[in-house]
Amino acid sequence: MGKAFTRRQVIASATATAFVTFAARPARAQSGKPASPKLTDLGTDLVLIEGAGANVVALGTGDGVLLVDGGLAEHSAAVTAALAQRWPGRRVRLLFNTNWRDEHVGTNESALAAGAKVLAHENTKLWLGGDFDVEWENKHYAPRPPRMLPNSTFYVSGGVDLGGRRAEYWYLPRAHTDGDIAVFFPDANVLVASDLLSVGRYPVPDYATGGWIGGMLTASQTLLDKTDAQTRMHKCVEVLRHDLTKVRTGRASSALVDHLKVNYYGSDMPLTQVASVAVTDARTLTITPWEKGMVGSVEKAILASDLGLTPNTAGVVIRINLPALTEERRRELGKHVAHEGENAKVAIRNVRRDAMQQVKELLKEKKITEDEERGSETDIQKLTDKAIKDVDDVVKAKEQELLAI
Numbered sequence: 001m002g003k004a005f006t007r008r009q010v011i012a013s014a015t016a017t018a019f020v021t022f023a024a025r026p027a028r029a030q031s032g033k034p035a036s037p038k039l040t041d042l043g044t045d046l047v048l049i050e051g052a053g054a055n056v057v058a059l060g061t062g063d064g065v066l067l068v069d070g071g072l073a074e075h076s077a078a079v080t081a082a083l084a085q086r087w088p089g090r091r092v093r094l095l096f097n098t099n100w101r102d103e104h105v106g107t108n109e110s111a112l113a114a115g116a117k118v119l120a121h122e123n124t125k126l127w128l129g130g131d132f133d134v135e136w137e138n139k140h141y142a143p144r145p146p147r148m149l150p151n152s153t154f155y156v157s158g159g160v161d162l163g164g165r166r167a168e169y170w171y172l173p174r175a176h177t178d179g180d181i182a183v184f185f186p187d188a189n190v191l192v193a194s195d196l197l198s199v200g201r202y203p204v205p206d207y208a209t210g211g212w213i214g215g216m217l218t219a220s221q222t223l224l225d226k227t228d229a230q231t232r233m234h235k236c237v238e239v240l241r242h243d244l245t246k247v248r249t250g251r252a253s254s255a256l257v258d259h260l261k262v263n264y265y266g267s268d269m270p271l272t273q274v275a276s277v278a279v280t281d282a283r284t285l286t287i288t289p290w291e292k293g294m295v296g297s298v299e300k301a302i303l304a305s306d307l308g309l310t311p312n313t314a315g316v317v318i319r320i321n322l323p324a325l326t327e328e329r330r331r332e333l334g335k336h337v338a339h340e341g342e343n344a345k346v347a348i349r350n351v352r353r354d355a356m357q358q359v360k361e362l363l364k365e366k367k368i369t370e371d372e373e374r375g376s377e378t379d380i381q382k383l384t385d386k387a388i389k390d391v392d393d394v395v396k397a398k399e400q401e402l403l404a405i
Helices: 073-086 108-113 122-128 213-225 229-244 292-304 327-364 370-404
Strands: 009-012 038-043 046-050 056-061 064-068 092-096 117-121 132-134 139-141 152-154 157-162 165-171 181-185 190-194 261-264 267-270 275-281 284-289 311-314 317-321
Touching (some): 073 108, 108 117, 117 122, 229 327
Antiparallel strands (some): 038 046, 056 064, 284 317, 311 317
16 A cells, blocks of 8 residues: 555656747757767666757667657757667667657657657647647748658557556646647656646646647646655655756856746747757856847846856857855855755655645545555655655755865
8 A cells, every 4th residue: 555655756848847838959069969868767777868859768678668759850869879878779669759849759750760659649640740830939830741750649548568568648638739648657656747747937838739728737737646745755856956956056057047038029938948058168158049139138138137147248159157156155055055955855744744644534534454554654754764865965966066166
């Protein structure tokens, strides 16, 4: 019974942290080539691939590889190379498209050419094959060629087994788009939510292709109903980690400006969706808007932020030099980091309280035995202890970063 109260990890698309209004632009290395993807272990042979334009989740099995989303087309070769290095000789057998947008379907063509099954909701396939305009994006989408279209679709839900590993998937109607799906890996307790979750930003439905805010609210509740205490505790740690990236240490990091909003023809857009951001050296960030007319808007966003930084512009290139921190400022930031850590611990303990109460209610309703109650409470406490330790580790790492500069 205790397992009923372990929380699933929820993996949201990198672009989805804002429920993107613009298709994500890839981060680039100084050479101008796409940056190398970063792999993070989520469980046994289950990895998160970042840096492909959107988060990609990959499961390696003895029968091949299962992918959830494929990133942008220009990152497809890098994703394929990373998979080949991780699991030599295993080709992609199944690829999920969680919606129709470019950052999710960029590997379709190569996967299909290699004989993979590309699975999506029927509406996603229809949008990929459609000819339409997205007005708020001021962009026209032509029909994708047949070689890019999913070769298998569904309407409600399903499940698949590959190499003894299970993946379950279901449709979430009219949320970010009208073809959104979520994918769940039961044995790893990982839920891939794609563009259906937002971290630190307001969600924006893609109304031009069937999304609407009511559907996003319903989808969010559906996903929460499928999570457990571990997911919520994990989320507390990830929110802390995300918030601390905005604490300026004196060392250049693109995360410092990820949260900035830029006025784009009357709409507030995340900076990373209108410009590329690169780390030139240890103390310099370089921001290059994709449109020349956006330079002024980007400068205003930087000056209006709480970063205390001054942009230096030459043509269309904006440079931000990060001055060294004074000893007094280090102490202030150290206190701020510790305070944020305590807030995260409070949130984790609130999750523990709710989970414990749920167990007691189940016992009261005679749905579990007293032995199961004790076992569940022990499991919940172990999860709490681990989450608290994770918070301490995140805070300690940030404090050391402050002292090292």
